[in-house]
Amino acid sequence: MNIIVCLKQILDPEVPARDFRIDAEKKEAVRGTANLVTNIFCENALETALQLREKTGGRITALVFAPESGEDALRKALAMKADEAVLVINDGHPHPDPLAVAHVLAAAISKIGVFDLVMVGRESGDWGVGQTGGLLAEELGVPCISFVDNLENGTDGLIVTRQTDNGWEKARSTTPLVVTITNNEYNVPRIPKTRDIMMSARQPITRLTLDEIGVDAASIRAGGNYYEIVDISIPVKEVTCEFVTGDSLDERVDQFAKRIIEVTQAL
Amino acid sequence: MDILIISFSNSDYDRAAQGVAGAGRNLATVLGGRLRAVVIGPGNAAMNSRLAAVADEVIVADQAELAEYQPEIFLQALTSICRDAAPAAVLFGNDTYSQELAPRLAHRLSGSAAGDGIELAVDNGAIRVRRSVYGGKAVATIELKRSPAVLWLRARAFEPAPEKDSATAAITRPAVDLSMRAPTQIIERKSEGAGEARLEDARVIISGGRGLGGPEPFADLQDVAGLIGAQLAASRAACDSGWCPPSWQVGQTGKKVAPGLYIAVAIRGASQHMAGISDARVIAAINIDADAPIFKHCRFGIVEDYKNVIPLLKEKLAALQR
Known part of the structure; x- marks a missing residue:
């Protein structure tokens, strides 16, 4: 099973509200002293992928679309024992809209090649948009199941369990498939071993530019074709x-x- | 331009559906279009007629292939209906199915999606949505750049649609070609806490957090809940620890609830959690730490170990209810 896990790097959402500031000009949060971290649902996705690989075998590729800082998210993914790491360099818009992100990820996935399963977090802890998985599925032309918290190999296809408003549903699916992952008590991300953290520092990371994956870099850099943030404020x-x-x-x-x-x- | 609102017939014309209809009616008025309601799923005559009283047209998609929710087939049906209707906006609630389908529907219609909206506006013909971001620490206004705008709304944040004075709307049943082979098939469903109202519809919620230290205290919270007609909920920490089902989780990444009273027990109140209860009318808390952020959002509170409060609280509430 070839699994691609998309990871988003975000401003640490644990920053206390009293330290949280907005840059009205850039229409985003001020980074200040906050760390960049991997979005928690993306880590839940990676953990779910790691557990699936333990059952079915296969390879896990961690994929990040970010500025150079995205390397940290990939090093951590490698330390958690992802097999490969791919960074698509975002050299333009600081928060590209969800369609631009999906478009870039789809192009990168096509470049990576064969995949059975793409896993993304259900939403991010910064903008909380919750669209990457669905838009990515459409960009790739494959089905999608959302709010998934467990996957197993069934007799004919994957058996996917997902959370609903008041319980759960189990689906059978062919591959390729996109799933968005939500948290449960079993996919709390593992803490990498010190030895694996040290090893991850030496593992190769494939770097791709927007041009190299064949997307229209200018339009991605411009942003705002899908929607535009016109105002952001801290509620009183x-x-x-x-x-x-x-x-x-x-x-x-x-x-x-x-x-x-x-x-x-x-x- | 018309506004479409989408309701899944497996639920009722509940507060969420009413909120979506209300938001849709306002938008239709501003844009000078009709409000057209789509009811998708197995036949639900009651829902059709409730919607016929508030919308200008009801489009019912209840053919055999839609007898139960299947993401790919429902998406196909909605795509076909929306293409024919060519609306300015398509509005959903914020339930699982809506959130699952809305972005994909937007993509298929070459529109733009945005979710978890708490306010809608029209600026120079462009549709704008307000939503909370950064785990509830900020609020952003987003302008959709493509049409239709496909939006899922924090439905209870919107006033219900008024019933029309004029005759009830016509109900139409378009024939949609759904003879597809779906690559995914939902084969089993399970509801937890069946018979209980949805957490999103609860009038009173009592919620437990990390500070409870284990699953057992939820039984005590259940006793308190029983006395005041409340439903139980939990923080992400409590759900991740396996103390209660994931469907109880409230927060940015769980349910967004809007009760009249929300009682937080041993929940510190990280912004992530607060993002799920920003529509609660009154928040109260029991917490051992007077500096816990939860108290910044509370109308009233008690600083004390919950273990000392709950048994007494049960007694007092029982006595007061008598």
């Missing part, structure tokens, strides 16, 4: 918390319970 919150008071815990909980009843009765 005006809530003050009233902490319940009382001489004893009993009194405080009593106050708390009364507030609950007050609110629920007004609904």
Whole structure:
């Protein structure tokens, strides 16, 4: 099984709200002292791929479309034991729109060659757009299943389990297939071993330019053909918390319970 | 130009569907077009007639191939219907199926998609969506550059559509060629917590987080929930630890809920979690740490170990309810 896992590098979403700033001009978050990290759902996707490879064998290629910094995401993927790493250099728009991203990833995947399965995170922790998987499937002309948290080899095709609003569904699918991965208790990303981290530093990374994968680099660099961010701001919150008071815990909980009843009765 | 709203007939004309219809009606009014409702899936006469009371036309796609949800076949059907209707916008709710299909539908229609919208506007003829970004730390306005705009909405953030004064809308059933061999086939489905309302529709939610330390305390939360007619939910940390089903997860990456009251128990309130409850009317919290970010969003709270609060709270609520 040839598996391609697409990884997105994002500003660490754990940055506390008090340190979060917006650059109104560039219409994006100010990086400040925050680290760049691999989007958590992409890591869930890689973990799911690693577990699938343990069952079925095959090769995992980690694919990143990012500026040079994207190398860090690929080194980590290699340390988690992906087999190969491909970086498509984004030398232009800082946050290309989702169709541009899907278009680039599809071109890179065609360049990589044969694949059975493409795995992406369900959405990213920065813009949270949630479209890469679906658009990529359309660009590649293959089916797509979203919110997947487990894959197994069945008798005729893959058996794919995915989460729904109130439970789950199991699907049988032919390959090639695109899946978007969501988290569950079993695909929490593994921590790479120190030895594997050291080894990953020496492993080769294939670097491709936009020209090399045959996309119209100028239009990707320009961005905004699909949609455009016209404004971004930090919402103002005006809530003050009233902490319940009382001489004893009993009194405080009593106050708390009364507030609950007050609110629920007004609904 | 017309607006299409898409409803899956396996659910009801619930608050989400009403919100989508409301958003669609406003957009249709601004753009001077008709509001046309598409109901896709097995026959649901009740839903058709509810929509006929608010929309200008109801397009029902209930042919045999659509008896149960299959992504490739439903996508094919919606693509065909949307191509014929040539709308300015296609609106969905933010359920699983909608989120799965909307981007692909946009691609097939050469349109643009955007999701999780909390507000819609039209600027110089272009459709704009407001949505929260960076895990709820910021809000962005996005202008769709291609037509149609295919949008999935945080549906409960929109007022329901008013019923029309005039006669109910005509119901049409276009014949769609679905004689395709689908490469994927959903072969098994399971609902957890069947019979319970969807978390998105809950009026009161009591939610547990990492600080609970294990699955057992959820049983106590269930007791509290029972007393006030609340539904249970959880943070990502609690779900990832396997303490409760993934379908309980609330946050940027879980359910986006909009209850009248949300009680967060042992949840610190990372922005990721807050992004899922920004539409809650009142947030209350029980947390051992007075500096937990959750309190910045709370109307009222109690600083105390939940273990000391919950047994007492059960007693007090039971007494007050009497």
